[in-house]
Amino acid sequence: MKKRLIPLVFVFILSLPFLIWAFIPKTTMDIAIVDKTVPRTDYREHLGLFQILWQQKLVKPNGENYDLGNDYFGYDPYEQAPLPPYNVGDQNLDLIYISDTYGVYSDDIEEKPDGDRSELIYGGMSLEEWNAVMASKGPDTTLIAEYNTFASPTDRKMSRVIQQNLGVTWTGWIGRFFEDFTSDEVPAWLVANYEEQYETPWPFTDSGIAFVHDDDHIIIVETDIMPQFKPTERGSARFEKLRSSSYGYWFDVVTPARNQAILANYHLNVSDQTVKELKRSGLSQTFPAVLHDEKEDIFYFAGDYADYPNRAHMNWVGSTFMFQVFAKDERAFYWRSYVPLMQHILTDIQERNG
Amino acid sequence: MTNRPRLRKLNKFLLWFILLSTFGVGGGILFLLFGVVPIEQSYTDRGWSQYRIDNVMKYYVLGWVVFGFIVSFVYYRFVVRKERWKTAIVLMLSSIALCGFSLHFFLNTGAGLVQQSQGEVVEGERFTFGPYPEKGDMERIKAQGYDGIITLLSPTLPIEKPLLDKERKNAEAVGMDVFSYPMLPWVGDNTDSIEQIRELVANSDKKYYVHCYLGRHRVDIVKQVINEEGGLDYDVMFLQPTTFERGNTYYLPEDQLLLGPYPTDEEWFTRIKRAEVEEVITLLPNDKTKWIDGAQQVAQEMNMTFTHMPLNSDFTKGDLLEIVNYVKQQDHKIFLHRFASKDEILALEALLSWGEAIMHPRDLTINDKPLENVGAKVLIGSEPSEQVEKRLKEAGVNTFRMIGRNASKKTIYQTLLNVKQQKQTAYIYVEVQSAIPRIKQMLYGLLYGNDGKNPAFDGLALTRGSVYNHERNLIVGPVLSKAEYESLAMEHGFAQIIYLHSASVTDTSQLQAIKEQAEHAHIPLHVIDMSEGYESELIDQIEQENGLNYVMTDDELVEYINEFINGY
Known part of the structure; x- marks a missing residue:
């Protein structure tokens, strides 16, 4: 009899984290999410955020879970058509999250994209939408905007208005670390522009960081170390669980326009010579990654932070700790930096708005 | 059943396999029609996204496969293996019948049960x-x-x-x-x-x-x-043109009527057909055969009704009223034209919009001096004698207003605005002759914007930025300073200011200040929030007003709005 019980006890112990999680009460939080870059049904540009909402048991005001395929403003990958524009009526929002406005391009919906710049189907932030976003931001609403809220294909004049509202000034540079400069990950347009600019065939075969300016100017920095995401003193004091990590996806180079607090920086591990070369193009070795306007409660994340490729099953107690311990490569950023950052922010919102 | 063990084994396997496959297919079809589809529909009705439904439905399908194997396992374990042959064969035949029944329904798509799914x-x-x-x-x-x-x-x-x-x-x-x-x-x-x-x-x-x-x-x-x-469907929006190559056009939205000169070949297509005009009325006299035939041919080619209502240069009010009556009876969009936008067109515009027109205003004089006219709606001159007053009334003047020697700009603007709002044809007489050009400029602004595009607005620099000159009745510019309400808005007779309010740029206190300044200057102000669909409200508002529209927006958005209007 005892022998028969052992497996049951074992199963029970294994199930405990799930059972405890199941009994944690749900909390309502009214959130509006904008994601215009949804060419496929993986919803990867906002999946990273939704996973945290599910894990934290944050639900809609009607008590239902946030639906990854429904509860956002942007593009419907099933219908291949835009969803209704941003409109939240008279709701008292707790959080507005702009995860991506880059949009959907004809190449994105091909079975085998060629990586070249293709025709825009839908994307960019229009003035009307941005007005609706700002009109819906009350005094107790936190606004979080990520990389590419104001970059291409958003109109330049519109971009200036958005930057003013967010309190950041974009230098015009974006960048990304590539593990292998010969892989399919490197966009064809990047290689073509480089070859045209430097009048030489693409010479890079290792890893490095590609910087691309709004005017298509390109700088390649060869390094095998990803940009390091590092909390500042202020950031660590405010968010004690926020950890340093390597960041391996797209980012933009911005400076604070008002008295924003810089909560985290990117740091490039490059030679002094490279630092000098970067400086000639207006780039520096360390630049802001997370900015916070405390008066307006507006965060700017200078990267594609909510982007997560596949669903991680984290609906159990202790999951974030375990994922943090075992996360490696580019996923380490998500677990060690983004998840704690968002958990802190969401907890702050809950405490503030009751 | 046979006693040979190998054959017996084969028989058992066949029984299990036939049951598994027929139950899988037959039951699967019924599960799809009467299980999966209604469940999916119920989730759709609850507002679930297709992503969420697909994720959940995977488990139903997996569940069905597992269920099929469990059924076949039970069948094998408790029936076949125990060699209860009669029961085994009955169950197998039942499964085959279920499969046949399901296939029949599947292939007979007109059946009511299938139609439900x-x-x-x-x-x-x-x-x-x-x-x-x-x-x-x-x-x-x-x-x-x-x-x-x-x-x-x-x-x-x-x-x-x-x-x-x-x-x-x-x-x-x-x-x-x-x-x-x-x-x-x-x-x-x-x-x-x-x-x-x-x-x-x-x-x-x-x-x-x-x-x-x-x-x-x-x-x-x-x-x-x-x-x-x-591709995506975009609403085609169209701003009524206010000038053609041969003269001004005037749009009266209430009557769906566009009045103007004879269009050029390009204008027929880009300005008339694109404006969704359904009928063309030509007022050319009968001797202009070549032009009449041309208009008729274009109208036919573009599938528009063509009507010829000849009007001679010595037209009377009665002639015009006949045209007005015809137009009022129609319920579609009409383009009504002469060769150039001369007195006939202006008189018709006055009759249609104010119900009265000053006939042949250029022929009216005081002491052999011609009077200044603004369309067929207002005359400006010196104080009239009783005899002149009678003549002016006979010509169609309804009201007389005097502007004194010491009248301020604000008073003059208010007087003229009042004439417009009352919709009464007027004779404005002045004590000082030198005031006439300024009054005429204000009146043109209030009633027609300008006689053609006003070059004075080209690149005009204001305190907060430059002005963009678009149409006879449309300029775009930044928020006016307090002084500019008088030096620009009153001086040029702004008929209305349309303020495009952007919540991301201007807060409510700034908006309130703008409202107060416009009210203080007595200049009509219309505020449009730049939210989804504001463009159509803006276009409607511009088209309602033949006078000068100043589209005012926050300084950083002037270029944005300028480009938007350029797109029309």
């Missing part, structure tokens, strides 16, 4: 999506003008092949083309078919009925392809 017909301009069409449906589709049927049934699926054969046979009998682009109803390589459909959509303008079996899943994929290929 079918998707709705979604009609579009070129493509209609729906379930499998029977012969009667095909006859109806053909009668509705469809050119062909796009079928997504796959002949590689044994249960769909007979349906496809039947469809081809029926289509041949009805006389319709069937385009077969086989697609699998689950994850599979449908790339070739999708590419072929993409080509068909791009290279043909015909009308098709698209279907799979239930009209739910595969047709949704084709909808995506068609959306991608067809």
Whole structure:
């Protein structure tokens, strides 16, 4: 009899984290999410955020879970058509999250994209939408905007208005670390522009960081170390669980326009010579990654932070700790930096708005 | 059953296998029709996203497969293995019967039970999506003008092949083309078919009925392809033109009437046809045969009604009223023209918008001096004698207003604005002759914007930025300073200021300040919030006003709005 019980006890112990999680009460939080870059049904540009909402048991005001395929403003990958524009009526929002406005391009919906710049189907932030976003931001609403809220294909004049509202000034540079400069990950347009600019065939075969300016100017920095995401003193004091990590996806180079607090920086591990070369193009070795306007409660994340490729099953107690311990490569950023950052922010919102 | 062990084993395996496969197929079909489809529908009704539904439905399908194996395991364990042959054979035959019954329903798409599971017909301009069409449906589709049927049934699926054969046979009998682009109803390589459909959509303008079996899943994929290929639908918006090459045009939205000169070849298409005009009325006198014939030909080519109502240069009020009565009786958009936008057009505009017009104002004089006129609505001159006053009344003047020697700009603006708001043809007389040009400028602004585009506004620099000059009655610029309400808005007779309010740039206290300044200057102000759909409200507001519209917006958005208006 005892022998028969052992497996049951074992199963029970294994199930405990799930059972405890199941009994944690749900909390309502009214959130509006904008994601215009949804060419496929993986919803990867906002999946990273939704996973945290599910894990934290944050639900809609009607008590239902946030639906990854429904509860956002942007593009419907099933219908291949835009969803209704941003409109939240008279709701008292707790959080507005702009995860991506880059949009959907004809190449994105091909079975085998060629990586070249293709025709825009839908994307960019229009003035009307941005007005609706700002009109819906009350005094107790936190606004979080990520990389590419104001970059291409958003109109330049519109971009200036958005930057003013967010309190950041974009230098015009974006960048990304590539593990292998010969892989399919490197966009064809990047290689073509480089070859045209430097009048030489693409010479890079290792890893490095590609910087691309709004005017298509390109700088390649060869390094095998990803940009390091590092909390500042202020950031660590405010968010004690926020950890340093390597960041391996797209980012933009911005400076604070008002008295924003810089909560985290990117740091490039490059030679002094490279630092000098970067400086000639207006780039520096360390630049802001997370900015916070405390008066307006507006965060700017200078990267594609909510982007997560596949669903991680984290609906159990202790999951974030375990994922943090075992996360490696580019996923380490998500677990060690983004998840704690968002958990802190969401907890702050809950405490503030009751 | 046989006593030979190997054969006995084979028999047991066959019994298990036949039950598993027939139960799997037969039960699977029924589960799809009466389980999966209603469950999916209930989730859709609850507002779930397709992503969430697909994720949940995977578990139902997996559950069915597991259930099928459990049933077959139980059958094997408790019936076959225990060699209860009679029970085993009865159960196996029942399963075969279930499979046959299910297949019968599946192939008989007209059956009521199947129809309950079918998707709705979604009609579009070129493509209609729906379930499998029977012969009667095909006859109806053909009668509705469809050119062909796009079928997504796959002949590689044994249960769909007979349906496809039947469809081809029926289509041949009805006389319709069937385009077969086989697609699998689950994850599979449908790339070739999708590419072929993409080509068909791009290279043909015909009308098709698209279907799979239930009209739910595969047709949704084709909808995506068609959306991608067809691009997005944008509302075509159009701002009524205010000047043609041969003169000004005047738009009266209440009467759906555009008045103006004889258009050039390009203007016929870009300004008249694009404005969705349905009738062209020519006022040219009978001797202008060449031009009349030209207008008639263009109207015919563009499928517009052509009406000729000749009007001589010595026209009377009675002649004009006949035209007005005709126009008022129509309920479609009309373009009414003469060769140039001269007195006839202005008199008609006054009669239609104010119910009165000053006839032949250029012929009216005081002491042999011609009077200044602004259209057929207002005359300006010196104080009239009783005799002159009588003559002016006979010509159509309804009201007389005096502007004193010491009248301020604000008083003059208010007096003129009042004339406009009262819609009374007026004679404005002044004590100081030198005031006439300023009054005329204000009146032009209030009533017609300007006589053509006013070069004074080209690149005009204001305190907060530059002005963009767009049309006779439309300029775009930044928020006016307090002084500019008088030096610019009153001076040029702004008929209204349309303030485009952007919540991301201006807060409510700044908005309130703008309202107060406009109210203080007595200049009509219309505030439009720049939220979704504001463009159509802006266009409507501009078209309502033939006088000078100043589209005012926050300094950083002036260029943005300028480009937007340029797009029209």
